[in-house]
Amino acid sequence: xxxxxxxxxxxxxxxxxxxxxxxxxxxxxxxxxxxxxxxxxxxxxxxxxxxxxxxxxxxxxxxxxxxxxxxxxxxxxxxxxxxxxxxxxxxxxxxxxxxxxxxxxxxxxxxxxxxxxxxxxxxxxxxxxxxxxxxxxxxxxxxxxxxxxxxxxxxxxxxxxxxxxxxxxxxxxxxxxxxxxxxxxxxxxxxxxxxxxxxxxxxxxxxxxxxxxxxxxxxxxxxxxxxxxxxxxxxxxxxxxxxxxxxxxxxxxxxxxxxxxxxxxxxxxxxxxxxxxxxxxxxxxxxxxxxxxxxxxxxxxxxxxxxxxxxxxxxxxxxxxxxxxxxxxxxxxxxxxxxxxxxxxxxxxxxxxxxxxxxxxxxxxxxxxxxxxxxxxxxxxxxxxxxxxxxxxxxxxxxxxxxxxxxxxxxx
Amino acid sequence: xxxxxxxxxxxxxxxxxxxxxxxxxxxxxxxxxxxxxxxxxxxxxxxxxxxxxxxxxxxxxxxxxxxxxxxxxxxxxxxxxxxxxxxxxxxxxxxxxxxxxxxxxxxxxxxxxxxxxxxxxxxxxxxxxxxxxxxxxxxxxxxxxxxxxxxxxxxxxxxxxxxxxxxxxxxxxxxxxxxxxxxxxxxxxxxxxxxxxxxxxxxxxxxxxxxxxxxxxxxxxxxxxxxxxxxxxxxxxxxxxxxxxxxxxxxxxxxxxxx
Numbered sequence: 173x174x175x176x177x178x179x180x181x182x183x184x185x186x187x188x189x190x191x192x193x194x195x196x197x198x199x200x201x202x203x204x205x206x207x208x209x210x211x212x213x214x215x216x217x218x219x220x221x222x223x224x225x226x227x228x229x230x231x232x233x234x235x236x237x238x239x240x241x242x243x244x245x246x247x248x249x250x251x252x253x254x255x256x257x258x259x260x261x262x263x264x265x266x267x268x269x270x271x272x273x274x275x276x277x278x279x280x281x282x283x284x285x286x287x288x289x290x291x292x293x294x295x296x297x298x299x300x301x302x303x304x305x306x307x308x309x310x311x312x313x314x315x316x317x318x319x320x321x322x323x324x325x326x327x328x329x330x331x332x333x334x335x336x337x338x339x340x341x342x343x344x345x346x347x348x349x350x351x352x353x354x355x356x357x358x359x360x361x362x363x364x365x366x367x368x369x370x371x372x373x374x375x376x377x378x379x380x381x382x383x384x385x386x387x388x389x390x391x392x393x394x395x396x397x398x399x400x401x402x403x404x405x406x407x408x409x410x411x412x413x414x415x416x417x418x419x420x421x422x423x424x425x426x427x428x429x430x431x432x433x434x435x436x437x438x439x440x441x442x443x444x445x446x447x448x449x450x451x452x453x454x455x456x457x458x459x460x461x462x463x464x465x466x467x468x469x470x471x472x473x474x475x476x477x478x479x480x481x482x483x484x485x486x487x488x489x490x491x492x493x494x495x496x497x498x499x500x501x502x503x504x505x506x507x508x509x510x511x512x513x514x515x516x517x518x519x520x521x522x523x524x525x526x527x528x529x530x531x532x533x534x535x536x537x538x539x540x541x542x543x544x545x546x547x548x549x550x551x552x553x554x555x556x557x558x559x560x561x562x563x564x565x566x567x568x569x570x571x572x573x574x575x576x577x578x579x580x581x582x583x584x
Numbered sequence: 585x586x587x588x589x590x591x592x593x594x595x596x597x598x599x600x601x602x603x604x605x606x607x608x609x610x611x612x613x614x615x616x617x618x619x620x621x622x623x624x625x626x627x628x629x630x631x632x633x634x635x636x637x638x639x640x641x642x643x644x645x646x647x648x649x650x651x652x653x654x655x656x657x658x659x660x661x662x663x664x665x666x667x668x669x670x671x672x673x674x675x676x677x678x679x680x681x682x683x684x685x686x687x688x689x690x691x692x693x694x695x696x697x698x699x700x701x702x703x704x705x706x707x708x709x710x711x712x713x714x715x716x717x718x719x720x721x722x723x724x725x726x727x728x729x730x731x732x733x734x735x736x737x738x739x740x741x742x743x744x745x746x747x748x749x750x751x752x753x754x755x756x757x758x759x760x761x762x763x764x765x766x767x768x769x770x771x772x773x774x775x776x777x778x779x780x781x782x783x784x785x786x787x788x789x790x791x792x793x794x795x796x797x798x799x800x801x802x803x804x805x806x807x808x809x810x811x812x813x814x815x816x817x818x819x820x821x822x823x824x825x826x827x828x829x830x831x832x833x834x835x836x837x838x839x840x841x842x843x
Contacts, residue, residue, distance in 0.1 A: 285738075290698075301674075534707035
């Protein structure tokens with residue numbers, strides 16, 4: 173039925189099977205769309221946020237998907253600027269995942285603000301001192317860059333490629349992709365960093381506040397670093413999941429291992445910096461505000477020291493050790509475990525830097541408050557996941573996302 | 585031109601906690617004066633709007649040493665360092681502003697788009713989000729204060745130190761060909777409503793205003809001074825445990841343990 177659209181020399185599942193897949197994921201997507209409409213029509217009273225949790229699940233989701241989407245800018249940087257040529261075999265997928273992550277982040281932000289129709293005020297009445305302003309500008313610009321990077325892939329569809337204009341446009345865009353990759357890396361450094369600065373500058377919130385250099389708190393650099401380290405891990409993880417679902421190998425091991433090795437060293441150096449940051453914050457910054465480390469991890473039903481151990485040791489040191497050793501990277505199980513842990517680690521870090529910042533009481537006579545999202549919040553957070561799965565499904569089916577697929581899966 | 589006339593004002597409050605009985609008049613007066621919306625059920629303080637909120641503090645001890653104290657908490661109108669208050673600096677749309685002329689932190693309702701970053705930044709929980717559109721009981725809209733705009737769903741609001749009263753006082757002074765307003769011409773609703781006279785309001789920079797001297801009281805303190813928020817609301821209490829409850833201390837620092 174749709175065979176004319178499928179790239180030549182590759183095998184895809186039957187249209188019926190694909191439609192069932194789209195139907196199931198589409199149903200989840202519609203559930204999310206329904207919740208989104210409820211939030212837009214009835215307002216944010218549909219959520220379980222409150223005046224103590226002005227930032228909650230959505231802001232965490234934003235920070236997490238942007239960190240996980242960091243694979244796009246960092247792989248692009250390695251491929252086009254550093255010249256790691258092997259990565260051309262995974263860069264398309266990294267760009268697609270990045271595109272999904274960033275478009276999801278923008279969508280979630282559009283739901284999260286109380287007056288969505290005034291969203292443009294952030295550009296029009298921009299306060300240049302606010303980290304969120306920097307986030308909004310860089311994030312929007314980088315989404316534009318990702319769109320430009322994704323466009324040539326769409327134009328490489330078998331039918332579109334037959335149109336000479338599209339063919340030439342796509343070819344020429346590929347030629348100058350290094351410019352966009354450099355722009356993307358530059359923009360990403362700032363918006364990943366400014367997302368770290370969102371809680372880092374809150375000098376009224378000792379749990380989130382960090383000292384730093386000039387106007388940038390240490391979290392600015394830690395967020396960029398961790399996104400560069402864990403974003404490629406997410407790209408690897410999604411590649412492995414795609415291979416499992418499609419039941420075929422899509423990227424050669426040497427490509428995955430190279431990306432994993434670079435990620436491993438980024439993660440290892442990041443986690444050293446994170447430990448130093450935590451040590452300085454716990455021994456100097458927080459005590460200067462009247463808090464001991466354990467004040468942040470006690471007298472509440474959820475946030476205990478375990479969360480620090482899980483984030484730094486189990487989901488930081490451990491995956492870094494696996495990824496920087498050759499035997500770790502060559503073992504399929506260890507590699508998969510490492511990228512899963514790294515993804516959990518960076519997501520947990522973003523959770524802590526949003527939710528725990530809100531949870532910790534600052535006034536001595538105040539209390540810890542716990543928060544659990546409403547179904548509308550959960551559905552709208554699942555919405556971009558469903559959208560991402562659909563876009564990956566469509567892109568994989570109709571676009572030559574994986575250059576090595578033909579070679580790895582020859583059709584007899 | 586008299587140099588004194590150009591001196592920046594710094595409006596602030598001194599609240600005597602030994603006088604406060606926790607009656608809540610300040611909260612009621614504030615809500616009425618500023619058209620603060622309310623719900624049928626206001627028991628959940630996590631999503632109801634109270635520009636002025638009275639906290640009950642206890643010393644955690646048993647009888648006969650048990651003691652308690654009521655602490656009214658308006659917006660602290662933090663100055664931070666040179667006007668770099670926690671909330672103003674983070675607002676991405678410049679919807680909240682620090683006035684170097686009055687020291688008042690304002691909220692521009694028509695510009696706020698409800699990102700709530702300012703709420704995340706405020707350690708005093710003095711900022712409130714309009715989770716719902718305001719619904720007034722039938723007929724009540726006729727008794728709303730015409731000098732204060734009502735707010736809509738999806739934006740943040742907070743105590744303004746009854747700024748509209750300052751504007752009215754200035755207009756009156758201008759009409760009467762005066763450059764300055766008298767201390768009593770600009771008083772907040774909570775100050776005037778307090779039956780115990782616990783709240784004193786005025787220009788902290790003006791030696792003729794009562795707050796100028798009151799803030800120098802040896803028992804005066806501000807909430808969370810260690811954070812560097814530099815608030816303009818001072819509290820006075822003769823009780824040491826109350827003063828200690830105003831900030832966080834490491835165990836070896838405070839005379840008593842943290843509350």
